[in-house]
Amino acid sequence: MATFVMRQHEYLVAVKAEDGLLTLHTLHWADEIRKPKDEIDGLPGKSKGTAKEVKMAEQLIEALAMTWDPEQFHDTFQFQRKVAALIEAKKAGETVEKAEPAAEPTGAVELVQALRASVERARGPKSTGGTATRSRSVKATEKKPAAKKRVRSEPKEDLSGLSKAALYKKASAAHVVGRSHMTRDDLLTALSAA
Template sequence: MARPVWAGNLSFGLVSLPVGIYTATDSHTIRFHQLQRGTSDRIRNRRVNERTGDEVRPDDIVKGYDTGDEYVLVEPKELDEIAPGRSRSLEIAGFVDLAEVDPIFFDRTYYLGPRGAEFGKVYSLLEQALAKAGKAGIATFVMRQHEYLVALKAENGLLTLHTLHWADEIRDPENEIDALPGKAKAAEKELKMAEQLIGAMSMDWDPEQFHDTFQEKVAALIEAKKTGETVEKAEPAAEPTGAIDLMEALRASIERAGSPKATGGKATASHRASASSEEAATKPSAKKRIRSAPKEDLTGLTKADLYRKAAAANLPGRSHMSRDDLVEALTSAGT
């Protein structure tokens, strides 16, 4: 069993519950060592005194805050001493509707577990009460010489802890992005078609449908370099859609999203409904004719589209297939 990254007491009102915080997620990033080019010599990072060039032991390192004129030195134990008790206390300040917390505030997720079977009843009581109320507990606590703002919520019989950014850590987009459209207003017809496209592409949230294809490609690249083979390069990014081409791009997108050929042979009810409403909304009058985008076949699809179809058909080994391999596999599968 995993060891908790933090252990202490969770309290709400006068109720106290000994808990442990456990890491909830893993990273599957492929990690590389740094080597000097042309050799197999590892590159190491060392703590070095920039004046003498000598390596410094971790025990001889203290923290220093630069005030401009001098450094104020702080020992690690001094940071622990200024948070007595709080380093082992997770006290809920109040409960809020989770919908009120903007997603930009969320950082990392942890599991929360009781420290002992005898505390299961209190743990379960809080989990059930939070689930029924639809609320999240807001609290602060100290871990590893940092204070965290957190949201405590119930999820499928379990208490989870979500660290939150502090309000002053959220950057103002007006100061960060110099090309915001401001009050630019979309044309009514463009807005309607964009809404239809969203409806046509609506789906149920299933995280199992998605996986890190880039890491798979990195693994394939490593394997190919071991055997001297070549790996197909990714296709270039799509060209930006200009304002003059927006309507035609929206129309073609709706047709593709609603067609069985573009959705692995299965058009959802929302796809069909959106396609019907699009047909009614864009039905040409007697004076005007609108040419529809040509129907796509496998040979006309991009590799990204082919991969989506392969994923929908649950074809094995698709992440290592070239574009031609995908076409052949999909054709053989009758997709």
């Protein structure tokens, strides 16, 4: 039993002699070992599979089995190879392009603005007489002042006493977009604006 330090971390290890080599097996410290029964309530007890289940498991394992060839597996990160390739390119006098900086994270405020613009875009065609498109950008949807129309003002119906189902029927008749996802208050607001 021994300890050693690797990457600023101390490890507990077991050193063994196997086939003329010294091997090192990393172990867990006592405080790192937890009892599953203490951590996860309701673990199932031991149970035996039926003969059919065992046979099916064996068939599945046989179907997925393959011969082990370590040459088929490579380190996909390959950091050392990339650095060596950059060094060789620099030695050869080639220009080495710097990596593009990471994209700036977008804030939640921008998401809210995009959602508002989406809602306005969905409502927009009714007031402007145009057609709705999904591919327009947020800048393209900025509202221009609409031309004022002369409309006879009719007394508005009091909708505050209606149930959500009744408001939904009225929203359906008024072709309110997105009505299936609206709350009662949202339906009331949409119908008042329509």
